Amino acid sequence: MGPIRLLGRYFRASVHAQAQYPGSLAMLSLGAFVANFVDVIAIAALFARFGQVKGWTFGEVAMFYGVVSVAFAFADFLSRGFDVLGTEFIRTGAFDRLLLRPRSLTVQLVGHDPRLSRVGRLAQGLAALALATVALKFRWDASAVALAAWTVLGGVALFSGIFMLQATLAFWTVESLEVANLLTYGGVQAAQFPLSLYAEWFRGVLIFIVPLGCVAYFPVVGLLGRHDPLGAPDWFLPLAPAAGFAFLAAALAVWRVGVRHYTSTGS
């Protein structure tokens, strides 16, 4: 069985299992949408009170937010196995089984327990993009769609890389470390707003260490047709998402080192 069909099987089985608790699933789906929409409520309330923020309007901030949310939703859906690697695989020894199966480790982990609730976050990201479209009277021509899609791809790569690094740490710590939530959930949180609002040291972290700015801020500034107030040249803006792929490549290399280092915890 090829990796794509295998993933399809994994996804179908998981969806079927989650549908066994219909009452819970109904609350979960509704809750996931609302849970992720609360940030938009906060943003809307702030703009209702203050009007705009350092020259950025509500529609523009909704665009930043929508793009990063959509990217994170996809990455989160695909990375659950990496997210829980420490608690569910390494501590229990179940990781040995994954290594024994004659299939790619990555495919098995990507197929592990993809959560339906991520659809809620995706819907919420798309809703934020719809809000932005209406508020800005934004025209989605072919180049805008292409740039947005490329930006989202870069974001998926970056967030998947972060999940992978978090998983790699678990080879040493055995537990899944919450600290990575800083960069995943915290990253989404930080990238919702244009980087020009932040202090310089914080911008530096978000551009050069974990290049969240490159998969959200710079390309979206380009998408909005603005010049970067931080002074990045216009030609750089649409190229920035490539940094997400570079990050993922680096994360994969580190992950391989981790897998080689792995010693079983036993039964």
Place this chain on the structure above:
Amino acid sequence: MAAAAPALLRPYLAVFAGRFLQMLQYRAAAIAGFATQCWWGATKIMIYAAFYATAPQAAGALSLPQVITYTWLAQALLVLAPWNGDPDVALAVRTGAVSFDRVRPVDAYAWRYAAAAAWITARAVPRAALMFALAGVALPLLGLGAWSWQAPADLSAAALFVPSLALAVALSSAFVMLINVCVVATLTDRGINTLMMPLAIIFTGNLLPLQLFPDWARTALFLQPFAGVFDIPFRIYFGQLAGASAALGLALQLGWTAVLAAAGWLWLQRVMRRLQVQGG
């Protein structure tokens, strides 16, 4: 009779103490939580500062130093926000151990309530201490006093903040118990936890100080039960609720705690009568 009361309370005090000491062992979790909350707090504060710098006249009742202090307080006490049931209850439901709750010679609600209160307090204390050391002590020493966690408005605000904070823990525990009962009734914690999270984040004032929401919503936001977890104690801290209005705030906290605890107790009686046990 005087001797009987402590004897009656002893099992609940014991479960509180046991759970408290157990939760204190999770030092790595406390440090991870602290790191996350620093990031969150710093991000929020920079965003608030940007909004306040853009239109200072629109801010209304809360000044920027107050919003900054509010943010550190809310991050320090984040675990008070009732968005999760007690994971022990979810585990007991999954394994079937919840059936033991029926045979213990104690009130199941009070027993679990004491455990929930300990679960919340023991996670809050180290995180709040670390956060205070950073935002209240280290930031001013580093010359970043403008970004720091500032002292209560005055002595009476500080004195009233103490009982208000205790009531916030009591109220939060009552919320957690409602979630716990729901977990027992629905056999899983995933659904209710996902549903509670947005409610708890918005209406406690964790997402955004309730006073920054539009002015037309002010009264309703003040009277709803979640306000007693963050909004009311923090307003007392800032001296915005003083004298009679502080008494009203404390009464709201106490009243909602009683209502939620009564509802949780009654619901648990019903659920326990027809308890479904899974596992094996």
